[in-house]
Amino acid sequence: MKAIRKIERKHGGIRVDNIEPPTPKEDEVLVEIKNASICGSDIHAYHFPPTHHFIQPPVTMGHECSGQVVEVGKNVTDYIPGDRVVIEPIVNCGKCESCLKGNYYICNNFNIRGMHRDGIFTERVAVNPKSLHKIPDTLSFEKACLVEPTSVLTHAILDRSDIKAGDLVLVTGPGPIGLLAAQMVKVVGAEPIVVGVDSDEDVRLPLAREFGFQTINTSVQTIPEALNEKHGRETVHAVVECSGAPPIFQTTLEVVVKGGSITLVGLFANPVEANLSNAVRKELSIYTSFSQDWVNFERAIKLLDEGVIQTEKMVAYYQPEDAVDAFEDAIAKKVPKPVFSF
Known part of the structure; x- marks a missing residue:
C-alpha cells in the first residue's frame, strides 16, 4: 500500500513508498484512511529545522485524518467494520504524572503519529480504539479530516x-x-x-x-x-x-x-x-496551548458537523503521488490546507 514517508534528514527528503499493510492485533482496529491533511508540524518535519531533528527516518508522515473501520481485533467491542472515525494524534504512556492527572495530551513520554512513530499518510493504519472518535454520517470524510486541527483550537480558545x-x-x-x-x-x-x-x-x-x-x-x-x-x-x-x-x-x-x-x-x-x-x-x-483532549475532539466534531466551523474554502486536494507539490505549495502559501485523498 502507498505511504508518504520521510526518508532523509534534510529539507524535503520524502518519498511515496509501497509498504506492507498492517495486521491489527487483538486489541486494535484497522482503519482505512479516506482523507488526510497536512499540518504545520508536518511542514516542519518536511523542512527539517533543528527543532524537528528528533524525527528518525524512515517514518510514515501525518496525523490529521478521517477514515473507516475495516477490521477489528477479537478483543475490540466498541467498534465494528463500517464505523466512520477520526484518530487522535498523540499516543500516551498512561503512567506518567501528566497522564495520571488526566492530562494525557501532554504526556511526559508521548509519541506523535508521523514523527515519533509511523503516521497516517497511508492507506490503512492499525490503532488502539482509545485513539478513535466516531463521526456522524452527516459529516463528510473530506471535512472530518480537519477535526484534529479544529480540536486544537477548541482547546486553545475554550480551555486556554x-x-x-x-x-x-x-x-x-x-x-x-x-x-x-x-x-x-x-x-x-x-x-x-x-x-x-x-x-x-x-x-x-x-x-x-x-x-x-x-x-x-x-x-x-x-x-x-x-x-x-x-x-x-x-x-x-x-x-x-x-x-x-x-x-x-x-x-x-x-x-x-x-x-x-x-x-x-x-x-x-x-x-x-x-x-x-x-x-x-x-x-x-x-x-x-498544545494539542487537545478527548472533549476537544468531540466538540470539534460537533462544530464541523453543524457547519459552525467552515473548511471548504481552506482546502485543496492532492493525490499521494503529488506529495512534494502539496508540501511545496503549502510552504509557498499557494494553498491554505493541502488534503490527500487515499
Whole structure:
C-alpha cells in the first residue's frame, strides 16, 4: 500500500513508498484512511529545522485524518467494520504524572503519529480504539479530516484563553490554524482581527476577508494604526498567536490591553526575544496551548458537523503521488490546507 514517508534528514527528503499493510492485533482496529491533511508540524518535519531533528527516518508522515473501520481485533467491542472515525494524534504512556492527572495530551513520554512513530499518510493504519472518535454520517470524510486541527483550537480558545463575548481579539498568522482560530473566536461571541504580511495577500488574507473577518497587513500598516483607524483604539483584549514568527511576540505584548491575555498556539522555529517587563507592568496572562483532549475532539466534531466551523474554502486536494507539490505549495502559501485523498 502507498505511504508518504520521510526518508532523509534534510529539507524535503520524502518519498511515496509501497509498504506492507498492517495486521491489527487483538486489541486494535484497522482503519482505512479516506482523507488526510497536512499540518504545520508536518511542514516542519518536511523542512527539517533543528527543532524537528528528533524525527528518525524512515517514518510514515501525518496525523490529521478521517477514515473507516475495516477490521477489528477479537478483543475490540466498541467498534465494528463500517464505523466512520477520526484518530487522535498523540499516543500516551498512561503512567506518567501528566497522564495520571488526566492530562494525557501532554504526556511526559508521548509519541506523535508521523514523527515519533509511523503516521497516517497511508492507506490503512492499525490503532488502539482509545485513539478513535466516531463521526456522524452527516459529516463528510473530506471535512472530518480537519477535526484534529479544529480540536486544537477548541482547546486553545475554550480551555486556554480568557476570551469572552464582546472582546476584540487579534489572531496573528492567517494560515489554517489562524483561520480556524478566528472562527473559534467568533463561536464564543468575540470579534477576531486576522493579521498577516504581504506574502499572505495572494491567498490567506483574501480568504480571511471572505470569511468576513477584518484583516491587518503589517507590511503596509502597523497594528496600532489599523486598530485606531477601524476601532478608535490601539489595543485589543486578547491575542491568539498562530504564526510562530518570533518578532510578533513583542508586538503582542505592546498591543494587548492591561489585564488582557495572550494565548500562544504556533510553534516557534527560532528563539524569541521580548521585553517581558511589558507583560509584568500590564499584568498580562500568557497561556500556551498544545494539542487537545478527548472533549476537544468531540466538540470539534460537533462544530464541523453543524457547519459552525467552515473548511471548504481552506482546502485543496492532492493525490499521494503529488506529495512534494502539496508540501511545496503549502510552504509557498499557494494553498491554505493541502488534503490527500487515499
